[in-house]
Amino acid sequence: MNAPEQMKQFRHVGTRPVRPDGVDKVTGRALYSPDFKAPGMLWGAILRSPHPHARIIAIDTRQAEALAGVKAVATGRDLPTLESLVMHVGEGASDIVDVSHNCLALDKVLYEGHAVAAVAATSPEIAREALALIEVEYEELPFVLGVEEALAEGAPILHDNVFTKGVDPKPDKPSNAAMRVEMGGGDVEGALASAAATVTGRYSLEPVHQGYIEPHACVASWNGDGQAQIWTSSQGHFSVRALTASVLAMPQADIRVTPLEIGGGFGGKTTIYLEPVAMVLSKKSGRPVRLAMTREEVFRATGPAPGAVIDVRLGAAADGTLVAADVEFLYHSGAYTANDAGAGVSSAIGHYRIANTRVVGVEVLCNRPAAKAYRAPGAPQVNFAVESAMDELAGKLGIDPLELRLKNAVVEGDPQTTGLPWGRIGYVECLEAAKAHPHWSAPLGPNQGRGIAGGYWGNYGGPSTVNVSVAEDGTVTVATGSPDIGGSRASMAIMAAEVLDIPYERVRAVVADTASIGVSMVTGGSRTTFATGMATVQAAEEVKRILCERAARIWGVAADQVEWRSGEVTCLDGEKQGQVMSAAAIAGRSFHSGGPIAAVAALSAKGWLPGFGVHICDTEVDPETGHVKIVRYTAIQDVGIAIHPDYVEGQIQGGAAQGIGWALNEAYIYSKDGKLDNAGFLDYRMPVASDLPMIEAVLVEVPNPSHPYGVKGVGEVPIVPPLAAVANAIHAAAGVRLRDLPMAPDRVYAALHPEG
Amino acid sequence: MSKIRVSTTVNGDAAEFLCESGSSLLDVLRDTMGLTGSKEGCGSGDCGACTVVLDGEMVCSCLVLAPEAEGRTIATIEGVAEGSVLHPVQQKFLEHAALQCGFCTPGFIVAAKALLDRNPNPTETEVRYWLAGNLCRCTGYDKIVRAVLDAAAELRQERTPA
Numbered sequence: 066m067n068a069p070e071q072m073k074q075f076r077h078v079g080t081r082p083v084r085p086d087g088v089d090k091v092t093g094r095a096l097y098s099p100d101f102k103a104p105g106m107l108w109g110a111i112l113r114s115p116h117p118h119a120r121i122i123a124i125d126t127r128q129a130e131a132l133a134g135v136k137a138v139a140t141g142r143d144l145p146t147l148e149s150l151v152m153h154v155g156e157g158a159s160d161i162v163d164v165s166h167n168c169l170a171l172d173k174v175l176y177e178g179h180a181v182a183a184v185a186a187t188s189p190e191i192a193r194e195a196l197a198l199i200e201v202e203y204e205e206l207p208f209v210l211g212v213e214e215a216l217a218e219g220a221p222i223l224h225d226n227v228f229t230k231g232v233d234p235k236p237d238k239p240s241n242a243a244m245r246v247e248m249g250g251g252d253v254e255g256a257l258a259s260a261a262a263t264v265t266g267r268y269s270l271e272p273v274h275q276g277y278i279e280p281h282a283c284v285a286s287w288n289g290d291g292q293a294q295i296w297t298s299s300q301g302h303f304s305v306r307a308l309t310a311s312v313l314a315m316p317q318a319d320i321r322v323t324p325l326e327i328g329g330g331f332g333g334k335t336t337i338y339l340e341p342v343a344m345v346l347s348k349k350s351g352r353p354v355r356l357a358m359t360r361e362e363v364f365r366a367t368g369p370a371p372g373a374v375i376d377v378r379l380g381a382a383a384d385g386t387l388v389a390a391d392v393e394f395l396y397h398s399g400a401y402t403a404n405d406a407g408a409g410v411s412s413a414i415g416h417y418r419i420a421n422t423r424v425v426g427v428e429v430l431c432n433r434p435a436a437k438a439y440r441a442p443g444a445p446q447v448n449f450a451v452e453s454a455m456d457e458l459a460g461k462l463g464i465d466p467l468e469l470r471l472k473n474a475v476v477e478g479d480p481q482t483t484g485l486p487w488g489r490i491g492y493v494e495c496l497e498a499a500k501a502h503p504h505w506s507a508p509l510g511p512n513q514g515r516g517i518a519g520g521y522w523g524n525y526g527g528p529s530t531v532n533v534s535v536a537e538d539g540t541v542t543v544a545t546g547s548p549d550i551g552g553s554r555a556s557m558a559i560m561a562a563e564v565l566d567i568p569y570e571r572v573r574a575v576v577a578d579t580a581s582i583g584v585s586m587v588t589g590g591s592r593t594t595f596a597t598g599m600a601t602v603q604a605a606e607e608v609k610r611i612l613c614e615r616a617a618r619i620w621g622v623a624a625d626q627v628e629w630r631s632g633e634v635t636c637l638d639g640e641k642q643g644q645v646m647s648a649a650a651i652a653g654r655s656f657h658s659g660g661p662i663a664a665v666a667a668l669s670a671k672g673w674l675p676g677f678g679v680h681i682c683d684t685e686v687d688p689e690t691g692h693v694k695i696v697r698y699t700a701i702q703d704v705g706i707a708i709h710p711d712y713v714e715g716q717i718q719g720g721a722a723q724g725i726g727w728a729l730n731e732a733y734i735y736s737k738d739g740k741l742d743n744a745g746f747l748d749y750r751m752p753v754a755s756d757l758p759m760i761e762a763v764l765v766e767v768p769n770p771s772h773p774y775g776v777k778g779v780g781e782v783p784i785v786p787p788l789a790a791v792a793n794a795i796h797a798a799a800g801v802r803l804r805d806l807p808m809a810p811d812r813v814y815a816a817l818h819p820e821g
Numbered sequence: 822m823s824k825i826r827v828s829t830t831v832n833g834d835a836a837e838f839l840c841e842s843g844s845s846l847l848d849v850l851r852d853t854m855g856l857t858g859s860k861e862g863c864g865s866g867d868c869g870a871c872t873v874v875l876d877g878e879m880v881c882s883c884l885v886l887a888p889e890a891e892g893r894t895i896a897t898i899e900g901v902a903e904g905s906v907l908h909p910v911q912q913k914f915l916e917h918a919a920l921q922c923g924f925c926t927p928g929f930i931v932a933a934k935a936l937l938d939r940n941p942n943p944t945e946t947e948v949r950y951w952l953a954g955n956l957c958r959c960t961g962y963d964k965i966v967r968a969v970l971d972a973a974a975e976l977r978q979e980r981t982p983a
């Protein structure tokens with residue numbers, strides 16, 4: 066096995082070949098979710114609640130059913146009644162009852178846009194017409210949008226069966242505080258009282274959307290014999306299968322999910338919204354049914370990242386040594402219990418060595434769409450507060466902000482917030498790289514300032530299945546169960562080619578459907594190159610072993626008398642010494658010498674390591690308008706070993722851009738009556754090309770000793786530091802500390818002109 | 822309601838279709854003609870995933886009514902390559918890894934080609950502003966802009982051999 070120390074000998078790892086699915090994607094041939102059609106397909110549409118919180122008294126679907134061309138109508142009553150069951154699929158845990166009720170509301174609607182009923186018809190026009198004929202009688206209920214309001218005495222309670230988890234004893238009243246997580250230790254108050262310098266601040270963020278450009282869509286076909294097919298794009302088709310089967314109370318193997326190309330997910334496509342509804346409509350109509358969301362539906366009904374209110378107190382000794390951190394935050398869960406508080410707590414301050422800490426996070430239910438994972442879910446919000454506070458503390462202490470971070474940065478062996486020791490991490494290496502980078506010392510222009518922030522994400526491993534098979538001509542297919550969102554077919558092909566020491570072009574990587582490969586967890590948690598990559602390496606190693614064994618058998622020599630060299634088997638045995646046999650020669654005879662050559666690796670990958678990043682941002686603040694321009698941006702990250710550096714850089718650049726959007730522009734805006742006011746790309750303003758400079762991605766390689774090629778997850782880390790990096794750069798440029806995101810021109814202007 | 826018959830030229834070939842008066846050109850391209858390379862990211866003119874060239878002008882096909890295409894010439898992503906030979910913009914997108922999920926890619930390529938057809942030597946700023954109507958959520962635009970600048974350089978070399 067190639068140990069990371071031998072990285073210099075890599076033939077393929079670290080190269081930048083064209084991805085195998087590239088031509089399809091630059092010519093418009095690749096099939097994404099909304100592109101798929103099945104013969105005889107009907108067009109579905111979903112009726113959504115106009116109210117943020119209401120009881121459903123009655124739904125009358127008779128007129129819709131009577132409309133010519135309508136073949137099926139469904140409501141929440143068409144989904145089976147389920148027992149509460151927390152499932153750990155997708156990214157984080159979800160109660161299957163919540164998943165079901167989010168797909169189609171049963172008794173109550175919990176946010177504007179909540180799905181209430183669905184139709185399938187012979188054309189999209191008829192389907193839409195039918196929606197207008199469905200009569201829903203609602204009893205409107207008081208609603209609540211803000212996290213603090215939701216916890217106030219007398220606030221409307223979303224679920225009367227939710228009692229705050231994580232508090233002892235169990236509360237006797239239901240609450241919108243769905244979960245409380247606390248970590249830490251030591252004497253925080255004592256340490257803060259005796260600290261040479263302290264900072265205190267309250268920070269806030271609005272929910273933001275993942276913003277994938279491909280809206281959700283699927284086609285479902287449920288046959289009379291109980292077997293079904295679903296074609297959809299997602300971050301994990303096995304999760305789609307597990308969740309859909311559970312919502313419909315049917316065997317998982319009766320659903321075959323075929324993954325279509327996915328047009329972005331960022332965590333938001335780790336759950337299901339449409340599939341069970343399309344299944345029910347298909348069952349009722351006896352035909353395949355397509356459901357597809359409009360952009361407006363995506364905004365109103367799919368998961369944003371939680372907004373937050375965060376209180377931070379930090380204390381340091383005069384030399385800059387951090388002595389105490391107290392962090393407490395409330396995250397928007399939206400309509401159902403979300404999963405961000407735990408990760409927020411564990412990633413709040415773990416990048417610094419601090420003796421006395423207290424970190425508390427609370428998931429708060431409110432009448433907004435159910436929060437879903439968004440790239441490093443739960444980390445950017447709290448990091449914004451902590452890294453802004455670090456900047457402020459550096460100012461108070463008169464210490465360079467980079468030096469303050471270096472002084473306190475964790476290294477291997479230091480305890481995490483959980484108490485466990487850090488493994489081979491690279492925060493210090495990233496900070497050193499930032500210090501040495503020309504950007505850090507470059508001159509600034511008028512009204513410009515430079516900010517820095519550091520952060521990390523824990524990453525993940527988990528279950529993956531890979532099948533590596535050799536065709537009769539010696540070419541190789543790598544089949545995985547991991548959707549390719551950003552070049553993973555290329556990295557799998559690189560790793561298999563590396564193991565087998567054959568040209569990259571002789572390996573083809575595909576994403577197989579749920580009936581064609583074993584279970585694999587979502588492409589999420591920055592796990593695919595690590596975990597599916599580990600399975601690819603393991604299966605390719607086994608294929609190599611089989612090829613050697615077959616060659617030995619054909620030569621009639623002992624198995625230890627052959628060796629794999631340069632993609633071929635070489636004989637070491639006396640008589641035949643030096644003879645070589647290619648994979649093609651072996652595979653071409655495989656039918657008569659032991660059968661086809663293939664190996665499956667099904668594993669749950671362990672030994673993942675977190676990724677750390679340090680971002681440097683230069684802003685120019687227009688004193689006349691409050692407009693903030695990003696003039697230069699450098700993102701430095703420990704990536705373990707970059708398998709395909711282009712796609713690693715791409716992850717870093719894309720994550721940084723999303724973070725910049727979160728910092729400066731993006732936010733859900735609600736009207737007084739609880740309705741989303743900016744459910745479109747015109748008013749929900751994501752960064753465009755003219756908003757950004759080039760984003761320099763600097764790859765620091767501190768290999769992960771637990772991965773055959775040293776891989777660490779890279780996709781999520783880069784959205785963590787930008788929020789504070791931008792805020793700190795605005796402070797440096799204009800002398801104002803903004804603690805509320807987004808830092809849109811009106812807010813910056815108001816901060817610059819406090820007299821009003 | 823009776824449908825409207827429309828005659829057009831799509832990627833160089835005569836094409837006829839029937840549509841509702843309110844159908845968008847994008848819907849007809851995708852659902853009637855099976856040209857699903859043009860994507861719908863928003864349906865409101867804000868993402869550029871549906872970009873096509875109509876009589877030489879770059880447009881969001883989601884904002885064009887299908888009957889307006891009568892007698893006009895439409896170029897979509899499916900017509901950018903010549904047979905199996907990729908256009909330099911497509912080739913450079915691959916070489917620079919200017920796509921991650923690839924959903925925005927057809928729109929960017931059609932838009933970038935339209936830029937280079939009229940301005941063979943754009944600056945980085947010109948590329949960024951020309952492409953400001955195309956949203957990409959994956960890449961942060963860095964590699965897209967580099968790919969377009971590199972494609973421009975390659976096209977210029979072809980035009981004026983050194």
Ligand code: FES
Pocket residue numbers: 860861862863864865866867868869870871872881882883884
């Ligand atoms: S789909 Fe036409 S601009 Fe977005």
Ligand code: FES
Pocket residue numbers: 278328329919920921922923924925926956957958959960
């Ligand atoms: S590559 Fe995914 S939106 Fe651009």
